[in-house]
Amino acid sequence: MIAVAALIIGLVLGLVLQPTVPVVLQPYLPIAVVAALDAVFGGLRANLDGIFDDRVFVISFVANVLVAAMIVFLGDQLGVGGQLSTGVVVVLGIRIFGNVAAIRRHLFRA
């Protein structure tokens, strides 16, 4: 419950404060969002499986965002940023899908 509250407070904070994203970081925002969603759904599923762990959750989020950003940065430098972004989105997207499917099975038994 506290976790949900924290998430909602974060959303409200973002909507109210409307933080400006530095121009340098703007290309990484969509990738960061996908990485964050992967961490959240992974955590939620682990929670339903009864194996949630704070350390793993925090580290997986930070590592996800950093690795995704690094891949995109490297790709930009090499001139294949678009393709690598697509790769990151596909890999994380598949994981999000799988985890959401597992969550659905947990919640609806279907």
Add this chain to the structure above:
Amino acid sequence: MVRSRRGGRTLSDRSLTPKQRTTSGLLTELLEQHLDPAYEVAVRRRKADPPSRRELRAGVLARNLVLLVIGTLLATAFIRASADAPQAARTRAALAADARDQAALTDRLQRDAVGLRGRVSAERAKALAGSAAGSQAQARLDALEVAAGLVPLRGPGLIVTVGDAGGKKDPVTGDAPPADPNDAGRIQDRDLAEIVNALWAAGAEAISVDGQRLSPASTIRAAGQAILVDFRPVSSPYEVRAIGHSGRMQALFTESRIARDFTTFVQLYGMQFTTRRTSAITVPAAPATSLRFASPRGVTR
């Protein structure tokens, strides 16, 4: 999947040790292992070494902090995305409005020019009426102006209407599909040009396409998906008006290759093609051709 036959049993890679599993391909793992394996490892670690109360409290704090950050991130991304979309729409609307304004302006200037040209002709006629040489020049001027298409004309004639094939709907959304320049059912600039040429050949004395009078220097060409007559866009259905002997013109035009082609196109692609005789149609004046390089023989500029 790694399959090995051992005593008639098939082993799937799930029953293999993690070390053996690494050989089974990245894609299989991606498609089957959605949850971070670290969670399972963590369970084993916690069983072996239960965390202290302090560690637990720090964990809860870090978790909620991360969730706070994630929430802020999502909200920020949402704001940015929703701020960008209307921006694009606004730009497009502004460009479209600009284009409309400019088109209206050209129309107005065109009308002004026609009006002013009428006044110039009237003044010139008054000035030339005084002498015999003057009225002779006036008669020649009138004939030349008519030939150059600089005066609106009326008379009997033919109205040829052609249009893109329509009625095709997207089976899913029910919307008309986006215009495809390579669609066989679309009128091309060449089609219009050939229709106009066939009408000239059939004896037309003056022709307008969608209200644009054709002068001797007129062009019919394509730019992207639009057809331009004298650099002004026209759109389907295209109405081609031709003044001339309507009966003879219709007979000759119907015999022309392009008209016969279009009769086939109507059946094949569902394009529109109609020819109508009228006793009185009007065509507007054409914009004056400004000559920049050519000059009449015997006259120095």
